[in-house]
Amino acid sequence: MTAKVLTVTSGKGGVGKTTTTANIAVALAGLPYKVVCIDADIGLRNLDVVLGLENRIVYDLVDVVEGRCRLRQAMIRDKRLPELYLIPAAQTRDKNAVSPSDMVRLCDELRNEADWILIDSPAGIERGFRNALAPADVVVVVTNPEVSAVRDADRIIGLIEAEEKGPARLILNRVNMNLVKRGDMLNADDVLELLAVELIGIVPEDEAVVVSTNRGQPVALDGKSKAGLAFQNIARRLNGEQVPFLSLEEKDGFFARLGRMFRTGGA
Amino acid sequence: MAGWLEQLLGKKDKSAEQAKERLKLVLIHDRTDLTPHQLELMKNELLEVISRHVAIDPAAVRIDMAQDGREQRLIADIPLKPANARRR
Numbered sequence: 001m002t003a004k005v006l007t008v009t010s011g012k013g014g015v016g017k018t019t020t021t022a023n024i025a026v027a028l029a030g031l032p033y034k035v036v037c038i039d040a041d042i043g044l045r046n047l048d049v050v051l052g053l054e055n056r057i058v059y060d061l062v063d064v065v066e067g068r069c070r071l072r073q074a075m076i077r078d079k080r081l082p083e084l085y086l087i088p089a090a091q092t093r094d095k096n097a098v099s100p101s102d103m104v105r106l107c108d109e110l111r112n113e114a115d116w117i118l119i120d121s122p123a124g125i126e127r128g129f130r131n132a133l134a135p136a137d138v139v140v141v142v143t144n145p146e147v148s149a150v151r152d153a154d155r156i157i158g159l160i161e162a163e164e165k166g167p168a169r170l171i172l173n174r175v176n177m178n179l180v181k182r183g184d185m186l187n188a189d190d191v192l193e194l195l196a197v198e199l200i201g202i203v204p205e206d207e208a209v210v211v212s213t214n215r216g217q218p219v220a221l222d223g224k225s226k227a228g229l230a231f232q233n234i235a236r237r238l239n240g241e242q243v244p245f246l247s248l249e250e251k252d253g254f255f256a257r258l259g260r261m262f263r264t265g266g267a
Numbered sequence: 268m269a270g271w272l273e274q275l276l277g278k279k280d281k282s283a284e285q286a287k288e289r290l291k292l293v294l295i296h297d298r299t300d301l302t303p304h305q306l307e308l309m310k311n312e313l314l315e316v317i318s319r320h321v322a323i324d325p326a327a328v329r330i331d332m333a334q335d336g337r338e339q340r341l342i343a344d345i346p347l348k349p350a351n352a353r354r355r
Binding site for chain 2: 180
């Protein structure tokens with residue numbers, strides 16, 4: 001095994017980076033691949049709660065870096081999937097407790113044991129972002145269809161290119177199709193025209209994400225919700241499959257739901 | 268009130284279009300680190316240099332930033348006055 005290191009970042013906070021990381025991880029682990037997630041948001045850890053693993057933390061990323069435990073000891077195994085692991089962030093330290101070269105070393109150590117290493121980057125363009133970017137083979141930028149998120153995504157894409165980690169790939173998260181249809185929300189074409197990067201996912205705004213996050217059960221554990229299906233499709237695209245984009249145009253009426261029941265994966 | 272009528276007539280009152288237009292301008296300036304004011308200064312200097320050598324009509328000149336993928340381009344369209352017009 002030689003793992004690919006995938007970093008999820010965004011520039012702006014609150015666009016759904018952690019939710020995206022958790023769901024791509026779950027979806028890749030369901031394919032099934034051996035996946036290790038690293039929460040690089042030191043001081044503001046969250047990937048543990050989104051994955052529902054918060055009660056099982058003993059050691060964290062900083063413990064590994066500072067040699068208080070072995071890498072294996074900090075990897076929490078998610079029992080719902082064959083091989084999904086989390087290395088949580090430290091909550092009581094700051095971003096400077098870890099350096100970009102620490103991250104590179106840690107990922108190199110993991111490369112032979114996993115198929116995918118997913119890094120959840122903190123918001124911003126400082127040390128935490130540099131840490132998350134340093135070991136990346138693939139960088140995914142998450143944004144929302146709104147002016148501030150798109151502007152910050154553009155800035156971060158520029159920084160990724162400057163670090164020669166590009167081309168970044170884009171996930172457009174929380175698209176509200178009713179607003180798009182009304183002409184009151186940027187659509188995927190608008191955002192792609194502005195940012196000029198490759199799109200690998202459109203995730204609709206979906207109440208199921210809120211509910212599943214409350215429970216610590218990422219939507220991508222099953223493909224029953226639109227968002228869950230969208231995240232599963234992103235994982236398949238990252239895996240090199242050609243998967244058509246979800247048609248978000250369809251009204252979620254009786255026939256649409258009936259149609260989805262009969263469809264598997266696809267669409 | 269007349270929202271539907273404007274929609275019917277295809278008027279550009281959709282907020283998404285405004286967002287896109289505003290973002291286009293913002294991204295140009297973010298990417299080039301040039302403010303509209305600096306762009307204006309540069310434009311004036313360019314015109315000054317060019318008009319030292321050839322006759323141009325400053326009102327017909329267009330100098331704009333354009334996006335080409337993730338690259339920014341400075342596009343100048345500077346119509347020259349015919350030579351015989353200059354000799355007179």
